[in-house]
Ligand SMILES: Nc1ncnc2c1ncn2[C@@H]1O[C@H](COP(=O)(O)OP(=O)(O)OP(=O)(O)O)[C@@H](O)[C@H]1O
């Protein structure tokens with residue numbers, strides 16, 4: 001019998017950890033088409049995984065700032081890869097594989113190995129993946145989220161206070177997985193059938209919510225609480241440390257899954273038939289916009305979000321906003337992802353969006369962020385002078 005001997009040379013906290021950028025960056029990702037799914041996997045398994053073009057665009061943005069980027073699959077090979085690479089930083093977009101908190105896998109590994117990483121931490125990513133748990137926290141704080149019931153077996157008595165129509169989704173998926181027009185149910189028999197299908201297909205609880213029939217918005221931000229004076233782009237942020245992008249309205253009326261921003265609609269390029277309409281900034285009164293921003297901030301702080309997030313909203317029939325869920329690893333596809341559409345509408349380039357996420361995380365880990373170079377400052381100033389452009393497609 002022998003104990004595995006921890007090699008000093010494998011210690012992932014390199015001596016030059018606090019060095020100035022550029023850094024060795026491990027980009028941790030689960031890419032589409034890489035792993036094979038078991039025969040009983042859901043039809044949209046892996047929908048959340050990233051496209052090669054997204055991963056390469058993020059790597060290119062980081063490399064444009066001088067970093068050395070290695071793309072690392074976030075699977076069983078990751079621990080060895082990180083020990084071998086000894087990165088100064090992990091840029092994490094990995095959805096993870098298996099278990100009930102897969103988005104927390106890379107953060108947990110980084111914490112175990114002592115490597116700084118971007119975006120939210122273990123508990124936050126575990127919570128945000130679990131829509132029901134997140135809603136419990138929001139509800140306790142009095143934040144508006146549709147009334148709901150979670151079904152584990154499908155045999156539970158239905159809460160008599162819930163009103164039809166209702167909306168049914170897997171409790172721990174994203175990218176509209178398991179969601180389409182058939183998610184909307186009007187009777188108990190429809191509800192039972194759909195709940196059984198979700199539990200059976202996704203091997204997890206079904207979340208049943210009251211259906212919100214109003215307009216749909218999504219609100220994204222980058223930032224962290226605290227005065228932003230020492231950041232690489234201080235003027236981008238409000239005094240409280242956040243930058244909110246213009247609100248994006250999703251018009252699901254004309255999309256392939258009418259009334260629902262489901263997986264099929266999310267995967268269509270913007271101009272394609274069946275894609276939803278995107279309007280940014282949304283044409284809404286300033287009062288509603290500010291209410292959405294305030295709710296997003298409270299919702300994010302309630303679960304301890306770091307660096308970046310996006311909260312999805314719907315209005316009820318009376319025009320009141322309710323929060324559906326929060327995305328703590330929001331998609332970063334330059335063309336398709338809501339957060340990138342918002343940044344683009346404001347004139348913030350993809351390169352600046354990606355590098356800001358890295359430097360926000362660096363600030364949290366007390367790593368030196370780049371002093372603002374003359375060219376970067378010029379670029380930022382030029383961009384800030386642009387008026388938000390309406391993206392309407
Ligand atoms: N209670 C509800 N009432 C009305 N529509 C809903 C409701 N819940 C979800 N939807 C519709 O389904 C879509 C997907 O739902 P939700 O945002 O909860 O799932 P998701 O798969 O986690 O999304 P994302 O891709 O943002 O991770 C919403 O954008 C909305 O169109």
Ligand SMILES: [Mg+2]
Nearest residue numbers: 176312324325
């Ligand atoms: Mg969503």
